[in-house]
Amino acid sequence: MFQLINGPQTLGATRVFWLPFIAVLAAVLLYPAFADGYDVGNMAYLLTWVFMAMGLCLVWGYGGMLSFGQTFFFGIAGYGYGVAAVNLGGDAGTTFLALAIALCLAAVAAAVLGYFMIWGRVGGVFFGIVTLSATLVLAFFLGQTAGPEWHIGSARLNGFNGMKDMAPLNIPWFGDDPLVFDGIALYYLVVGLILVVYLGLRMMLNSRFGNVIVAVREDPQRAELLGYDVRKYQLATFVIGSTLAGLSGVLYTSWGQFITPASIGLPAAAMPIVWVAFSGRGDITATLVGSFLVLWAFQAITVYSQQAALLLMGAMLLCTVMVAPQGFVIGVVQAVRRLFVRRGPSKEPAAPAVLTVPTAQEEARA
Helix, strand or coil: CHHHHHCCCCCCCCHHHHHHHHHHHHHHHHHHHHHHHHHHHHEEEEEEEHHHHHHHHHHHHHHCCCCHHHHHHHHHHHHHHHHHHHHHHHCHHHHHHHHHHHHHHHHHHHHHHHHHHHHHHCCCHHHHHHHHHHHHHHHHHHHCCCCCCCEEECCCCCCCCCCCCCCCCCCCCCCCCECCCCHHHHHHHHHHHHHHHHHHHHHHHCCHHHHHHHHHHHHHHHHCCCCCCCCHHHHHHHHCCCCCHHHHHHHHHHCCECCCCHHHCHHHHHHHHHHHHHCCCCCCCHHHHHHHHHHHHHHHHHHCHHHHHHHHHHHHHHHHHHHCCCCCCHHHHHHHHHHHHHHHHCCCCCCCCCCCCCCCCHHHHC
């Protein structure tokens, strides 16, 4: 299983990649020892959005489906967690049950929406239009739920003011007080989840499933002629990527103990596209690194001017499309690789010239 961590669909397969990876991971784990509580909590906030970016990389970069619906599933899971946490009481570990319920809601919503789009042969730019429409409808609906009649059990939706006062993630601990995942505890929880999701996605992308979804992206008709049900692979990819966006929604809601329709609407829906396009949608590592750097820069600029930060996002997307359509992070990696090739023979294994995908009959015999 672990040999799938390195493969043709992901960057990095030698010590040149993994030694810096381990060094960065060690620095991330040691960060709370050298930072104050506010900075640690803020870093946890930034990292919660990375799951949404990795999910979009899977759906768009590897699956070839441009989705503006990441914040749709972010909102479904975020509000789902809030409603479940309020009604379950939020103690004795019930928040993790609320997390599971919220992720299931996001997965079911993705399965239903994806089924009608994929089996309806909605593709190309129309896939993006449908997912964007669903996002805007959800944001509009939640914005007009301010009245007391808009409630689910004890949880009120509160319109543009948003839901609040739901319990953060917690588990029973020694003594009477539970372990609440906020501050440093939430930081380590998010880092651990990122590590698990990242390595899991690498193994999935370098497996037969990953090879097939890349083949579907490149030529769906040829993949279908090889015996694969293209629609099932596309739907599975869409559900997994959308559920990761839902995980971002749950962690964000737990972090701040609130969620509003503003985190779902049009400006928010466009942000993941910018992060992934700038980073390089063709590789999960590039998306992970680039998205975090963009989020950090965006927040730093927003402190001085939110309008300037939004203009920067637009300029970044324009520059990416015109100068580096493969993504700036991937462009930097390729430039460094070319530099080392000029200086001497590369120790990185050569990527296969042609991606060979076994037929469904060959898989059955295997």
